[in-house]
Structures are given as structure tokens and as C-alpha cells.
Amino acid sequence: MEKTNGEVLYFLLSLLLSIFLFLPISECGRAQAMFIFGDSLIDNGNNNFIPTIAKANYLPYGIDYGFPTGRFCNGLTVTDYGAKLLGLPFPVPYLSLQSKTTEILQGVNYASAAAGILDATGRHYGGRISFNGQIALFEKTVTTQLPFLIPNLIKLSDYLSSSVFVINIGSNDYINNYLLPNLYSTSREYTADAFADLLISNFERQLKSLYMLGVRKMLLVGIGPLGCIPSQLYQHNSTDGSCIEIVNKQVSLFNERLVPLLLKLNSTLQGSFFVYENIYDTFVDLVQNPASYGFKEKNQACCGSGKYGGQLSCLPLQVPCAERDSFIFWDSFHPTQAANKIVAERCYSPLSTDCLPISGYMLAQL
Numbered sequence: 049m050e051k052t053n054g055e056v057l058y059f060l061l062s063l064l065l066s067i068f069l070f071l072p073i074s075e076c077g078r079a080q081a082m083f084i085f086g087d088s089l090i091d092n093g094n095n096n097f098i099p100t101i102a103k104a105n106y107l108p109y110g111i112d113y114g115f116p117t118g119r120f121c122n123g124l125t126v127t128d129y130g131a132k133l134l135g136l137p138f139p140v141p142y143l144s145l146q147s148k149t150t151e152i153l154q155g156v157n158y159a160s161a162a163a164g165i166l167d168a169t170g171r172h173y174g175g176r177i178s179f180n181g182q183i184a185l186f187e188k189t190v191t192t193q194l195p196f197l198i199p200n201l202i203k204l205s206d207y208l209s210s211s212v213f214v215i216n217i218g219s220n221d222y223i224n225n226y227l228l229p230n231l232y233s234t235s236r237e238y239t240a241d242a243f244a245d246l247l248i249s250n251f252e253r254q255l256k257s258l259y260m261l262g263v264r265k266m267l268l269v270g271i272g273p274l275g276c277i278p279s280q281l282y283q284h285n286s287t288d289g290s291c292i293e294i295v296n297k298q299v300s301l302f303n304e305r306l307v308p309l310l311l312k313l314n315s316t317l318q319g320s321f322f323v324y325e326n327i328y329d330t331f332v333d334l335v336q337n338p339a340s341y342g343f344k345e346k347n348q349a350c351c352g353s354g355k356y357g358g359q360l361s362c363l364p365l366q367v368p369c370a371e372r373d374s375f376i377f378w379d380s381f382h383p384t385q386a387a388n389k390i391v392a393e394r395c396y397s398p399l400s401t402d403c404l405p406i407s408g409y410m411l412a413q414l
């Protein structure tokens with residue numbers, strides 16, 4: 049049968065269109081999307097939409113990004129640098145999504161400042177999306193938003209299993225729960241070991257529910273040495289500025305349990321691939337050898353007040369330090385983008401030192 053020019057043109061156009069439409073999901077062997085779960089270390093704007101005092105949508109936050117975005121940093125977060133190193137755009141904050149947007153095909157960020165593994169964590173800040181809440185939103189993405197964009201179930205499951213899922217949660221269960229005895233009772237109810245067990249058993253259930261939703265490649269970030277952050281130095285009346293060892297010991301109990309959990313899940317959840325990002329040792333090294341990384345201030349917040357800048361975190365329109373790249377800490381709780389860049393390069397570049405058993409880069413290629 050002869051085809052008319054119109055039919056040929058129509059055929060070519062629809063071919064082009066289908067290549068264009070399916071490019072993001074058919075290009076095999078490389079993650080096309082990055083999904084992010086966690087707290088203020090990687091929240092890139094979700095809390096802007098939530099009634100809470102845990103917000104960073106004002107200057108000087110974002111001063112080196114160009115404008116405030118809701119990131120708790122002067123510039124980029126670790127996962128921003130991670131996305132760049134994987135060649136992906138920054139995943140959009142879930143709460144900023146318009147309905148039926150195609151943006152979610154390249155990933156979504158569900159992270160929320162003040163959130164924890166436990167639902168009660170961070171409640172004194174007001175609203176926040178706990179890790180359980182973030183998983184519930186992701187379930188909504190998988191069951192109602194993604195099928196609209198990827199109607200074929202096999203393609204949808206391929207898309208999910210090739211995407212990288214970064215999970216960075218747990219710090220607030222310490223600094224905004226266990227370590228605040230006046231506001232939370234957990235430190236009276238649990239020894240530090242029992243509390244780490246409690247967090248890990250919740251975390252295990254949460255990771256399994258992500259697996260049940262089709263998630264396969266998970267990059268789990270350990271908790272950093274929270275005893276070294278300016279707010280802890282202030283609260284513990286540190287006189288010499290050295291890290292608060294008891295706090296570092298407590299969060300290490302979590303990390304020590306996280307690694308065996310990851311090995312267990314990796315071998316029991318078929319087709320899963322777990323990577324552990326050890327940020328604890330890197331931050332200890334940054335704080336102990338700041339000069340070798342180009343830092344001049346190891347424990348002083350660039351924006352904050354009181355000793356170490358740890359009494360009150362960065363306030364609206366407060367004038368931050370001028371040499372932001374020479375500080376490890378941006379505010380009382382969070383690192384500068386200069387520190388975040390180092391941490392990201394040590395996991396997401398092909399030759400990683402901090403991610404085991406393979407780099408975030410290799411995980412994306414699987």
C-alpha cells in the first residue's frame with residue numbers, strides 16, 4: 049500500500065515524539081532519576097510550604113546560590129552536588145510540584161527539615177514530614193503520579209529499580225529528640241543502646257516499605273559526628289571547642305547498627321543494592337585537619353550567635369561571615385556548601401572513598 053506524504057510525515061513525527069518521550073526511561077544502565085528522603089541537610093524547599101519555624105527561605109540562606117530556596121545552607125547541599133556528579137538535575141521539592149508535571153521523571157526530593165525516623169522527632173519546630181510521611185508521599189507518587197507519565201507497568205518498575213534513592217535521616221532523632229531531655233522523654237525511657245535499636249528497627253521497616261514500592265538502589269547516609277556541630281558545643285559549654293565525645297558515641301551506636309542492617313537487607317531483599325555513605329569519618333577528619341581541606345574555621349558557625357555561633361542559628365538578614373569557603377559550618381547545625389562539596393565528591397565521583405561497597409556514581413550506573 050502506498051503511503052501518502054502526510055502519512056509518512058505523521059509516522060516520522062510520532063517516531064520522533066516517542067523517542068523524545070521515552071528517552072528518559074528507555075536509556076538502559078544509567079539512573080535517570082534521583083529520589084531524596086531526609087532532613088534539613090538535604091531539604092531543598094519542602095518546608096517552605098509547611099507551617100514550621102524550621103525554615104530557611106530567607107537571606108542569608110542561599111547567599112551563594114543566588115537567592116534563598118529553603119536549603120539550610122549558603123549554597124548547595126551534598127545531594128545537589130551528588131546530582132551534578134551523576135549528570136542529573138536537582139530533584140524538585142515534592143511540595144512544590146504542580147499536578148501532572150513531567151518534572152518527577154527526573155526525581156523528587158521529599159526531605160523535610162526537623163524530620164526524623166520517629167514521627168515525634170522535631171515536633172517542637174511545628175510541621176515537618178517525618179520519614180514515615182515522606183514514604184507515604186512517595187507511595188502517592190508511585191501509585192497516582194508516575195502511572196500517568198509511565199502507563200506501562202513494566203517500564204514503571206524498570207524506571208523505579210534503576211533510579212537512585214538517597215536516604216539521609218536520623219540526626220534529628222538525636223539533636224531534636226534524644227538530646228533534648230526537657231522536651232522529649234526518650235533519654236529517660238531508653239539507654240543510648242536501646243534508643244539506637246529503636247531507631248534501627250523503625251528504619252528497617254521503613255526501608256522494607258520502600259523496597260515493596262519498587263525501590264532497589266538505596267544509598268544510606270550515616271549520621272555525622274553531631275558532637276562537633278556548633279550548637280552542641282554551645283549547649284555542652286565546650287571551653288576548648290573540641291567535639292562532645294558523649295554525643296559522638298551516641299550517634300555512632302546508630303551507625304554501628306546501620307551497616308549490619310544494610311548488609312542483611314542487601315542479601316535478603318532480592319535485587320536490592322544498598323550503599324553506605326560514611327560521612328562520620330569524613331567530618332571528623334575535616335574538623336581535625338581543617339587546613340588540609342582549605343578551611344580556617346573548624347567549629348565556628350559562619351552565621352549564628354553566641355559562642356561558636358551555636359546559641360542561636362542564622363537569623364533573617366543576619367550578616368554572615370565573609371569568607372564562607374573557609375568555614376566548615378554555615379549555621380549552628382549545617383555545613384557550608386564548601387564542606388558539602390567535599391563530602392559529595394567522596395561518594396558520587398567514580399573513585400569514592402566514603403561509599404561502600406561502591407560509589408554513588410557506580411550505583412547509578414548499575
Ligand SMILES: *[C@@H]1O[C@H](CO)[C@@H](O)[C@H](O)[C@H]1NC(C)=O
Nearest residue numbers: 280281282283284285286292
Ligand atoms: C552549661 O551551662 C549552663 C549555665 O551555667 C548550665 O545550666 C548547663 O547545665 C550546662 N550544660 C552542660 C551540658 O553542662
Ligand SMILES: *[C@@H]1O[C@H](CO)[C@@H](O)[C@H](O)[C@H]1NC(C)=O
Nearest residue numbers: 311314315320321322404405
Ligand atoms: C549487595 O548484593 C549485591 C548482589 O545482589 C552484591 O553485588 C553487593 O556487593 C552487595 N552489597 C553489599 C554491601 O554487600
